[in-house]
Amino acid sequence: MAKVIFKELASNQIVLFPENISDLIPANHPVRLVNQVVDQLDISSILQQYAGGGTSSFHPRMMIKVLFYSYLSNIYSCRKIEKALQENIYFMWLSGKSYPDFRTINMFRGKRLKKEIHKLFAEIVKILQECGYVSLEVQYIDGTKIESASNKYTFVWRGSVEKNKAKLENKIASILDDIDNQIKEDSSEPNKEEVKKPIDSEEIKNRLSELNKKLKQKDKATEKQLHELQHELLPRLEKYESQLDIMGNRNSFSKTDHDATFMRTKEDHMMNGQLKPCYNPQISTENQFITHFSIHQTPGDTTTFTSHLTSFEQLHRKQSKEVVADAGYGSEQNFELLESKNIEAYVKYSYFHIEQKRKAKNNIFSVQNLFYNSDEDYYVCPMGQHLVNIGQGIRISDNGYKSNVTFYKASNCQGCPLRAMCHKASGDRQIEVNHRLNQLKAKARENLTNEKGLYHRSKRPVEPEAVFGQLKSNNKFNRFTLRGLEKVNIEFGLMAIAHNLRKMAA
Numbered sequence: 001m002a003k004v005i006f007k008e009l010a011s012n013q014i015v016l017f018p019e020n021i022s023d024l025i026p027a028n029h030p031v032r033l034v035n036q037v038v039d040q041l042d043i044s045s046i047l048q049q050y051a052g053g054g055t056s057s058f059h060p061r062m063m064i065k066v067l068f069y070s071y072l073s074n075i076y077s078c079r080k081i082e083k084a085l086q087e088n089i090y091f092m093w094l095s096g097k098s099y100p101d102f103r104t105i106n107m108f109r110g111k112r113l114k115k116e117i118h119k120l121f122a123e124i125v126k127i128l129q130e131c132g133y134v135s136l137e138v139q140y141i142d143g144t145k146i147e148s149a150s151n152k153y154t155f156v157w158r159g160s161v162e163k164n165k166a167k168l169e170n171k172i173a174s175i176l177d178d179i180d181n182q183i184k185e186d187s188s189e190p191n192k193e194e195v196k197k198p199i200d201s202e203e204i205k206n207r208l209s210e211l212n213k214k215l216k217q218k219d220k221a222t223e224k225q226l227h228e229l230q231h232e233l234l235p236r237l238e239k240y241e242s243q244l245d246i247m248g249n250r251n252s253f254s255k256t257d258h259d260a261t262f263m264r265t266k267e268d269h270m271m272n273g274q275l276k277p278c279y280n281p282q283i284s285t286e287n288q289f290i291t292h293f294s295i296h297q298t299p300g301d302t303t304t305f306t307s308h309l310t311s312f313e314q315l316h317r318k319q320s321k322e323v324v325a326d327a328g329y330g331s332e333q334n335f336e337l338l339e340s341k342n343i344e345a346y347v348k349y350s351y352f353h354i355e356q357k358r359k360a361k362n363n364i365f366s367v368q369n370l371f372y373n374s375d376e377d378y379y380v381c382p383m384g385q386h387l388v389n390i391g392q393g394i395r396i397s398d399n400g401y402k403s404n405v406t407f408y409k410a411s412n413c414q415g416c417p418l419r420a421m422c423h424k425a426s427g428d429r430q431i432e433v434n435h436r437l438n439q440l441k442a443k444a445r446e447n448l449t450n451e452k453g454l455y456h457r458s459k460r461p462v463e464p465e466a467v468f469g470q471l472k473s474n475n476k477f478n479r480f481t482l483r484g485l486e487k488v489n490i491e492f493g494l495m496a497i498a499h500n501l502r503k504m505a506a
């Protein structure tokens with residue numbers, strides 16, 4: 001049998017000259033890029049946050065390097081970052097063998113980066129632009145739902161709060177009426193007609209103090225009613241009021257993360273359509289780099305567009321010339337916004353794909369295929385009857401945008417042989433037309449079907465959607481680890497920066 005030779009076990013070997021950690025790090029390792037990029041960042045506003053005095057602080061530039069590199073390495077927990085700083089040579093090299101503990105890292109991330117994350121992100125995008133990776137002339141926009149750190153079963157729904165609050169208000173009103181009637185019976189003063197004010201917790205507090213003054217000698221029943229009002233019903237009403245206050249214009253929130261809203265997600269492992277507490281991050285990408293991000297509390301993409309586009313302009317002090325987005329963004333309000341900013345819209349609208357199909361094009365009954373006489377403002381149906389203008393109306397969207405619509409009606413559909421194919425409503429056919437939206441859609445259709453539009457449409461699925469795939473699937477970022485809108489902003493900002501650095505390094 002041949003002799004077995006083992007390599008020498010040298011863990012305790014003493015070296016004459018201590019090794020430099022830098023020599024152990026490959027020249028093209030991503031940690032070197034993080035180090036180089038962060039060295040270029042302007043962190044003066046973070047430095048100004050330090051009041052001075054007391055013990056020495058860890059240098060913010062070092063903390064930023066560590067945080068960027070941890071998110072790039074899929075380490076999101078401060079305890080794990082603390083551990084990596086003690087065990088991982090890349091972290092040791094970045095930190096210069098400083099060992100901030102998890103509380104210090106958490107405090108720096110949550111407090112010092114609160115107002116700075118967008119600035120740092122913008123600086124990274126500026127570097128990408130200077131290096132020629134992005135031009136900021138075009139943005140591919142999309143959104144996704146990411147679960148909040150809160151528990152799934154902590155929901156508060158607007159419907160149930162409003163229902164319970166109404167019931168409670170009725171109960172309170174009836175008790176107050178009872179007591180009022182009793183006072184009137186006991187009093188020798190003539191009855192005065194009182195103006196009833198709407199019941200809220202402030203009003204009840206005022207009424208309670210008034211009643212306590214008026215009712216110097218209370219019988220047992222009244223005393224019980226007052227006790228119930230003060231110690232049971234008033235706190236419940238205050239709770240409902242505060243819940244509606246937290247909800248704002250949303251329909252739900254989570255008890256353990258008030259800023260999270262319950263949304264339907266694509267990742268429904270239980271396959272039961274259960275809603276989960278989520279945030280709705282929106283991103284703009286170019287060449288798969290994230291050029292902008294914003295976090296929203298509403299599930300629909302349509303309503304996030306205005307604020308996302310406006311904040312892009314504020315962040316980069318310029319607006320892109322082209323915007324590419326899917327049908328979730330194709331509303332009248334969004335098309336108007338793009339037109340007002342002179343942005344070329346490559347944005348689909350609902351029914352864009354259906355409209356392109358032969359079946360839809362050949363449907364002689366559909367509104368878009370009816371002949372429209374714009375001079376005399378009437379439509380002509382397949383039987384040659386005129387559908388005339390019978391009035392205007394206003395449609396208000398979920399976010400309060402008002403659209404003008406016009407109604408047209410035929411005068412006699414009775415006995416028409418095509419009636420069964422034409423419309424299902426009883427009576428004569430009536431249609432509703434939004435002329436402004438039709439104009440905007442026609443412009444979008446023209447853009448989407450020209451050469452550039454076809455190029456953007458083929459590129460869109462490998463732009464933001466691929467980036468979300470990388471974040472969620474490759475980097476396992478399926479849930480925020482921090483709670484509250486501000487901290488979620490920081491966390492997503494760090495993810496976006498790490499994604500850009502990872503792509504730069506690749």
Ligand code: SF4
Binds near residue numbers: 383384412419422423
């Ligand atoms: S049902 Fe009325 S609107 Fe439809 S084709 Fe006949 S006449 Fe025209």
